[in-house]
Amino acid sequence: MSKEVFKGKNIKIELENGVVISKDKLIIAGPCAIESYDQLFNTAKFVKSLGANVLRGGAYKPRTSPFSFQGLKEEGLEILKSVKKEVEIPVITELMDVRDLDRVYDVADIIQIGSRNMHNFSLLIEVGKQDKPVFLKRGMSATIKEWINAAEYIAMGGNTNIIMCERGIRTYNDYTRNTLDLAAVPIIKKETGLPVVVDPSHGTGIRELIRPMSLAAFAAGADGIMVEVHPDPENALSDGAQSLNFDEFEELIKSLKNGAM
């Protein structure tokens, strides 16, 4: 596989707040989609206070249906920029279109490539040419090899600061939204040496499963987790069923401190 590309590179990604990936454990938290300044600001304050070290928040949202809420786009990026400065927390946000790269680059500390774009090779090539860390979500039905190939597309441009994100794969299993493939964590680490973060929110689609799957992810060797947190999940504009409210996030952090991290 791709051992030649990544081998021996000691991937060490430093964020502005001093967090060093993959020395420090990453707790990436925040809403699926940015809905308003207040929503993002309150969430950011809260999750930071509990130890989250990166804020997530989507401005461009890849939605299956064109009739669903598509994100606040540029307005969302503006909000993200303000909150990042106000709350002093690094931020990650998704890039869906090569034409938005400059705008996203301007705000993001980490640029996310979503599952639906893992095979969007033009996009991979472009983020490989810039210098911010790239967060590469596994495609919905990507093999380990294809996922690593996607990372190679990025690395080809010179940027090897890649964080691999396991977010569940599509199987016949209909109880959970996806099937979280935690074996991918040690596999990716062995095959590439890249840091691996697990997203139990998308990986299960069920709020109650986020805590046990976060604990399991760290036990399997993950370098971090990405979880959706929303002040009011019932009224979230997207992914409410898999978002934690503030109390639930607090419990998650307690469990992690007692155990896995």
Place this chain on the structure above:
Amino acid sequence: MSKEVFKGKNIKIELENGVVISKDKLIIAGPCAIESYDQLFNTAKFVKSLGANVLRGGAYKPRTSPFSFQGLKEEGLEILKSVKKEVEIPVITELMDVRDLDRVYDVADIIQIGSRNMHNFSLLIEVGKQDKPVFLKRGMSATIKEWINAAEYIAMGGNTNIIMCERGIRTYNDYTRNTLDLAAVPIIKKETGLPVVVDPSHGTGIRELIRPMSLAAFAAGADGIMVEVHPDPENALSDGAQSLNFDEFEELIKSLKNGAM
């Protein structure tokens, strides 16, 4: 589902050679990738002489590995343009990047969106704003609903001239490259009224299965097939194992005339 969007629209797509989709059966044939003028010209002459009514040929190739042949790109489009004119046959070619739309539009009679980009919503939105027919391949693990949603992204821009292409889905089954889901043919026709073309080359990945699966596709109600034909499959730069040579294509056409079409 999306009956509101497509319902009642009598999709009728006319090509320059007088072919009317979905009245006439589409036989789309040609190489996976354009490799040279001679390769494409000879293939085009041959497949047209046997009744193929659209020539396929990839200039931009989405390859899983960045180290595989990526297509001749602009040079490939130039070759396609010449051959199209010389042989007088409409052509289909893939668009992978919104920034290449004008170049592809200039040559293509039908613009192909590949499986890996079925969820590249920016690309879908852009091809929805132009007036050439769009050939929408099903994503590797797309549900029927997601595939129709992708068509809706295109239709939203005003372009409902969409041809849906079933090309096999990813399953546990390891004998064939993909599992050809022929039930999708009557399902898509019922749910949307859009024409459906089947690609048995990608759908099976095995040369010997192209003939029976083409017959089965027409029996299931398909409006056409897309097959890979190469003068010398053993030395093809991509997808050789699933390409027909000229003799095999001739036999396929004979079988179709005896039977299904």
Place this chain on the structure above:
Amino acid sequence: MSKEVFKGKNIKIELENGVVISKDKLIIAGPCAIESYDQLFNTAKFVKSLGANVLRGGAYKPRTSPFSFQGLKEEGLEILKSVKKEVEIPVITELMDVRDLDRVYDVADIIQIGSRNMHNFSLLIEVGKQDKPVFLKRGMSATIKEWINAAEYIAMGGNTNIIMCERGIRTYNDYTRNTLDLAAVPIIKKETGLPVVVDPSHGTGIRELIRPMSLAAFAAGADGIMVEVHPDPENALSDGAQSLNFDEFEELIKSLKNGAM
């Protein structure tokens, strides 16, 4: 694979009504479960009058839930025996338990091994030791190789009169009950030479898809189809949604005569 086991054996299975598999096309029709004498008798008369050459009817029913109707068992076998004699049509019925072999042998012209028992090796070994043809349904997630291995378990006992039945595989696809893998038809014929029958009722789970998928099955080279027919599908004790009523079965037969067979 298993070419050594089956190779060169010219599988030729003769039924009492003169049907020779795989020279004649098999039309196996009847209810999922035997519910009463009248239900089975009327169905048998009707499907035979239209050209069905084997009657199906389950006495032992493998149901996912223990709280669902489990079949009439011995009483069902008695009904099947009477109807078979009265209507003069060969019958196929499922064997689920080695301890019922004698009882099923006494009635059946073809013994069915269901999907859920494709890996029940004890059962395979027993039916391999008796002399009636065995109808081996593909397991829900069996690979081609595993399915052939199961046939080898039967053949080991001396019985190579095996009919392979493609009935759809389990995939992520949620529109149909299963994904009908028609490529399996030419593959199994090439790898083993055994006759292959397709079950579009279980393969799709949707009544409207039975006709196009039956046509496609024959076009792909199938030696027969197995379809569920019930006098009153809405009130069937099992699998009503995928059963044809009498009128629908008549239309299916007309389509087949006009086309594929």
Place this chain on the structure above:
Amino acid sequence: MSKEVFKGKNIKIELENGVVISKDKLIIAGPCAIESYDQLFNTAKFVKSLGANVLRGGAYKPRTSPFSFQGLKEEGLEILKSVKKEVEIPVITELMDVRDLDRVYDVADIIQIGSRNMHNFSLLIEVGKQDKPVFLKRGMSATIKEWINAAEYIAMGGNTNIIMCERGIRTYNDYTRNTLDLAAVPIIKKETGLPVVVDPSHGTGIRELIRPMSLAAFAAGADGIMVEVHPDPENALSDGAQSLNFDEFEELIKSLKNGAM
């Protein structure tokens, strides 16, 4: 689902060595197949000395191919009986055929139903009528609901001492033998209250992944693990690639003591 069947039942299974499931964590270890007295005795002594509280060893082996080693059968059961007595450790072994129930009952402390027989309803019904705990492996492509339904078949006979075993599901993913679905652990516990054991050996098929997946299993809430241990995995008659040698098992136990249990 099946909350009615299991709800409120406080499943408490006591083994002869005082182990109480699910109060104590289960460490089930031993060879895939019993090959000889020495092989089993040495393994049993060793794993017990490190804290394993149940010995596994297959006498009847369900092998995909009829030409593979099928287990020592009755001779294997005799060996298991002697070793159990000599080493003083409870044993688990698989039952594949209703006709072997008495023989297996005579030796086993826990009766295993393998993945391939999860839908063998006759077998489920029979083990539901006897009083030893049943270890129910999830079928290769069983949904959560179907797996619970299988447990209900057992419970119907009066035996609710059921241990559910997650052993990986079949997906498109080709890096590991199966995809270990750890989310099933909290789901089964919530839906049924039954104890859940994870089998990382079959769940991954790769020796190196057993340690991280065992840790992850306990972190997700599992009541135990089942691992394959063999004195000489390279020369094992089955499943060598996923078996631990003695040193590797020792390391696994150390990791578990440092962490998860």
